[in-house]
Amino acid sequence: DSGVTQTPKHLITATGQRVTLRCSPRSGDLSVYWYQQSLDQGLQFLIQYYNGEERAKGNILERFSAQQFPDLHSELNLSSLELGDSALYFCASSVAHSYEQYFGPGTRLTVT
């Protein structure tokens, strides 16, 4: 158990819908990272927050957004969902801009 929690574990929704994925980092970790894992793209970095502020952006679509709240939990919002958004979404946390990230168990999103 990494100490990072993600909810829900599984999510099935229809195209065009909007979903919110939630992540609680390890106690004391200020940085939260979101990654997408799909069969065709592999593991890709989406976005990073540090103590409530966005710090780095990767291959994140405009339909996707994220935020980190004062209690340091983070949410990833995915809207206007398409079939191709079906993937595993991982959250990871680290102490600061640390080299060592701890991953949550992931949320499996299926868009039908």
Place this chain on the structure above:
Amino acid sequence: AQSVTQLDSQVPVFEEAPVELRCNYSSSVSVYLFWYVQYPNQGLQLLLKYLSGSTLVKGINGFEAEFNKSQTSFHLRKPSVHISDTAEYFCAVSDRGGTSYGKLTFGQGTILTVHP
């Protein structure tokens, strides 16, 4: 920009045999290097990391890796594998500085299957 290439998508081995999973990277800046393992239906677990110092790093579960700067490689090895090592292994890099703030760039993964 960085990239990571894992040279084998699948590696089958017999139990108690040695194994090497190969990883090459490309980066214009100095990097940190990592190996993660993903068991079925689970998240990623850090096996080992290279930050600085000795180029041979030891990790959990008897794995080790060697950083070779001239060949830009970071191959993962284990002298004797167990059935329980069956999993997917990911090599990853992170910038030491710059604006990436620690984001990881992953290879495509290597599925290690250990046969009895």
